[in-house]
Amino acid sequence: MTSIKVLGRGCANCKATQKLIEAVLAARGIEAEVEKVEDLPSIVKYGVMSTPGVVVDGKVVHAGGIPTRAQVEQWFAA
Numbered sequence: 001m002t003s004i005k006v007l008g009r010g011c012a013n014c015k016a017t018q019k020l021i022e023a024v025l026a027a028r029g030i031e032a033e034v035e036k037v038e039d040l041p042s043i044v045k046y047g048v049m050s051t052p053g054v055v056v057d058g059k060v061v062h063a064g065g066i067p068t069r070a071q072v073e074q075w076f077a078a
Contacts, residue, residue: 002057004035005034005037005055006021006037007051007063008037009043013052014036014052017052017054018034018052050063051064052064
């Protein structure tokens with residue numbers, strides 16, 4: 001199962017990013033564990049200095065601002 005972490009302290013952009021990811025996963029029928037990481041030391045551990053950040057299966061795929069739907073779909077393209 002795909003593991004996704006949304007890194008951020010709970011701002012509106014972080015919440016919007018998580019909703020967008022969940023919408024794309026649902027539309028594509030992909031099962032994944034989406035985890036919200038709000039602990040600053042954990043966020044910095046990934047090298048993300050601008051939130052929201054997104055980690056897919058241990059790899060940082062996005063940092064800073066809300067990604068576009070096309071970007072999110074690319075992360076899960078087969």
